[in-house]
Amino acid sequence: ERPAAAAVVAAAGAHLRGGRGRLTDPVLLHHLLWTAVDVCAELGLPLQLHTGFGDPDLTLHRADPSLLTDFVRATEPSAVPLVLLHGYPYHRQAAWLAQAFPTVYTDLGLTASYAGPRVAAVLGEMLELAPFGKLLFSTDAYGLPELYLVGTCQFRYGLDAVLAGWQADGACSAADAERVARLVAADNARRLYAL
Structure with a gap:
């Protein structure tokens, strides 16, 4: 499911505070996947x-x-x-x-x-x-x-x-x-x- 905007902002903040490494947060992954679907549909x-x-x-x-x-x-x-x-x-x-x-x-x-x-x-x-x-x-x-x-x-x-x-x-x-x-x-x- 597409995550809510507030959940994406909170997850992104936590990821940025946590340092680098493989992105594993499910909220961010879902957000990125759905963003990619939207962009691919447009293009x-x-x-x-x-x-x-x-x-x-x-x-x-x-x-x-x-x-x-x-x-x-x-x-x-x-x-x-x-x-x-x-x-x-x-x-x-x-x-x-x-x-x-x-x-x-x-x-x-x-x-x-x-x-x-x-x-x-x-x-x-x-x-x-x-x-x-x-x-x-x-x-x-x-x-x-x-x-x-x-x-x-x-x-x-x-x-x-x-x-x-x-x-x-x-x-x-x-x-x-x-x-x-x-x-x-x-x-x-x-x-x-x-x-």
Whole structure:
């Protein structure tokens, strides 16, 4: 829920008096999330939410995207697309949210750079649930510049392995595989971000 203005002012004062560090006050977090929803609605842009692993100062089980379910439901009337970034190791939960809610999208950013040869399995698990039109590729643009190349190569390797397996099993044609690859690799992002 949107917090009352007085509660936001009180929480901000307490946070500023308390010093620096990760913002954890639920009133401030709710205020910032709803402010972001309002700005994204005005600008016609999606709201990106970092989920899963990444920063070393997070508590991983609190980064499970399924914990955002009530927020997703509350923001549905705004029609603002929510993009769940990373997700891993909760990528299946992110994929489920993308399947269950019309405004939710997910990406595999950052994961491909670190998953190594398991990237195909992770991508396959996401594609089990996430609609093909709601999964986006990214490298996360984080860390060493070499990781952008590694993430891109890993993603291509993983997606090719998944789609080749589907074709070998007769689950899709070469044309279907090409269409899914285009959607996930570029077309979904182009559509969502109006590029």
